[in-house]
Amino acid sequence: MEYSEKVLDHFMKPRNMGEIPDADASGTVGNPICGDIMKMDLKIEDNIIVDAKFKTFGCGSAIATSSMATELIIGKSTDEALDITNQAVAEALDGLPKVKMHCSVLAEQAVKKALEQYYLDHDMMTPERKDKFKILGQDQHHHE
Amino acid sequence: MDTLLEKRLQEASGKKRVYFDHAATTAPADEVIDLVTEILRQHPGNPSSFYREGHQAARILEEARASVASGLGVLPEEIFFTSCGTESDNWAVKGTAHARQGRGRHLITSTIEHHAVLHTMEALEKEGFEVTYLDVDDKGLVEPDQLEKAIRPDTILVSIMMANNEIGTIQPVGRIGEICREANVIFHSDAVQALGAIPVKPRDLNCDLMSFSGHKLYAPKGIGVLFKRKGLRIDRLLDGGAQERRQRGGTENVAYAMAFARACELALKDLDRESKRQTKLRDRLIKGVIEAVPHTKLNGHSELRLPNNANFSFEFIEGESILLLLDTLGYACSSGSACTSASLDPSHVLLGIGMPAEIAHGSLRVTIGRKTSEGEIDRFLIDIPLVIERLRDMSPLYADFRKGKLEALIPPEGGVDVRIDGGYDLV
Secondary structure, eight states: OOOOHHHHHHHHSOTTBSOOTTOSEEEEEEETTTTEEEEEEEEEETTEEEEEEEEEESOHHHHHHHHHHHHHHTTSBHHHHHTOOHHHHHHHTTOOOGGGHHHHHHHHHHHHHHHHHHHHHTTOOOHHHHGGGGGGGOOOOOOO | OOHHHHHHHHHHTTSOOEEOBTTTOOOOOHHHHHHHHHHHHHOOOOTTOSSHHHHHHHHHHHHHHHHHHHHHTSOGGGEEEESOHHHHHHHHHHHHHHHHTTTOOEEEEETTSOHHHHHHHHHHHHTTOEEEEEOBOTTSOBOHHHHHHHOOTTEEEEEOOSBOTTTOBBOOHHHHHHHHHHHTOEEEEEOTTTBTTBOOOTTTTTOSEEEEEGGGTTSOSSOEEEEEOTTOOOOOSSOSSSHHHHTSOSOOOHHHHHHHHHHHHHHHHTHHHHHHHHHHHHHHHHHHHHHHSSSEEEOSOSSSBOTTEEEEEETTSOHHHHHHHHHHHTEEOBOOOGGGSSSSSOOHHHHHTTOOHHHHTTEEEEEOOTTOOHHHHHHHHHHHHHHHHHHHHHOHHHHHHHTTSSOOSSOTTOBSSOOOOSOOOOO
């Protein structure tokens, strides 16, 4: 199992690592028992994500996908960010080893968890949007 | 951000790589490689053939067998060459189980054995054998009294490793051997990590079967040994020709058998001095890491431990990311984190010593070797705190800890005897 250069680059030089103290929305997913936790903070102005920061406890691909996810959503509208899938994050990193695909799901979940809070806080949760949060209920870990 | 780490990362490409994964494999010794090449070129015969080339090959094979036997203090006819440690374990366990099932179908092992034993036991369970998996204490030790209690009239085999490959704990195999002998139960021990690191005398340990591997001993991959006490009958694993006293089919790997023998000679010749040297380096490493990195504990036993093994848990971070940064800094190490394997669960050994999963994920194994120098240890002691600090900076768990929202499981001063009871108290 070897990582792409892009994964290694994002792992070694993570983009947007940190926290936003006055974040408009934030979401934490994963758990320490499974070995990965992602926290995503968003700064949102007029439904546009103007800043995103992450903190991640996890392996190289968990850190790289968090970093890539922030790059993909900054500058996008919240609805556009909602449409970013884990495949898109993985592809932007030139692919992930098969056993690591669940890490990219975690990145998608972290963004969605934060956006869910944003929509609920601003009374913007329409049935159509709600449909896109289904992934939050999925457990990505299948233990032996 | 952490400019010293950036500087070390830049400098690393110009530095020599540091190999700290000797429990995974060792580089064959030059002398061993030369010997293998010479035998492959000069003596390619089949030891079973009835002509001069065959006789020559057979002579080399028997010379190798005699040499290994003498190193272990056993008879040449008690030494069987196999393809690897895993084959030796499979053969010992399955062969005994199948040969003795008329007397009973109960086997005993521990929860922290190598997968070569554990998965073999599981395969036997599917055949209807019953297996007792003994728990170990928080240092990884099997309690002989517990073993004694677990032995039943239908118990036919006990398999307990001599030293653990992940945490380096050395088991009380001498006492276990005594118990098995008194109870008339066959005793197998996987000594793959022990040979060349500590004295190994199967006879003194009342051991009936013992497994070894060449590539942990500075011989090539593809050669193993099974010691089988004279008179003990077990079933074959490999049916075929009459090789290895009719007990293991397959043309003998003459060159590698000799490689094993020479590697074993080299290791035993220097055993006392080298194990003292490595123990000193190991203790320097353990002391240095625990002093340099807060919230760090040693896993395994501080004294009953292989001279080459150190295993740490660093709280709030995950092991694979430690390996990746260390790799970039020039170090080859290993981790018990789930993310370094195809499975999603952390190491069964770390869970077996009662460590919560969240701490097991943040483990690092450093195993030193014959060529490890004090300079390499000291270089590592500069880099490891930088690596851990960088990853903790990124960790939401560490952020929560700093904000007082999470209580640390390992105290700041850490240590070699830290006990962890339970995991995080998460809302």
